[in-house]
Amino acid sequence: MEKLSIRVSIAERYYPLKIEREDEEKVRRAVKLINEKVLSYKQSHSESNDMQDWLAMASMYFAMKVVENEQNLSLPNAINGLQDLDKKLSEYLDYVTEK
Numbered sequence: 599m600e601k602l603s604i605r606v607s608i609a610e611r612y613y614p615l616k617i618e619r620e621d622e623e624k625v626r627r628a629v630k631l632i633n634e635k636v637l638s639y640k641q642s643h644s645e646s647n648d649m650q651d652w653l654a655m656a657s658m659y660f661a662m663k664v665v666e667n668e669q670n671l672s673l674p675n676a677i678n679g680l681q682d683l684d685k686k687l688s689e690y691l692d693y694v695t696e697k
Contacts, residue, residue, distance in 0.1 A: 609636045609653050635659055 601616040606629045617625055635656040636649075643652070669675070 608632055609649050632656060632660075 599618060602619045602622055603614065603616055604622065604625070605612055605614050606625065607613075608629055609632070615625065636652045639652040639655045640649075643655070646652070
């Protein structure tokens, strides 16, 4: 498959990327999210003028989101959710068949 060459700006620096054509929208959205988070930290932590500090804080934010999502998608959580759903469905079916 042919790669698409794009250039993105992250935290005021440009990076050339070669990506799959179907990933362009995801990459551009990810870049936008990063830049928005960096800008947010830049505005709320004005005591620092170091872009690396803001990038590190944005990286920590996104890493925490990944960890949270991994925990939420873990097998025990999925099993518990399915058991709860099974119980509710059984209760509903019992209720419907009683009528």
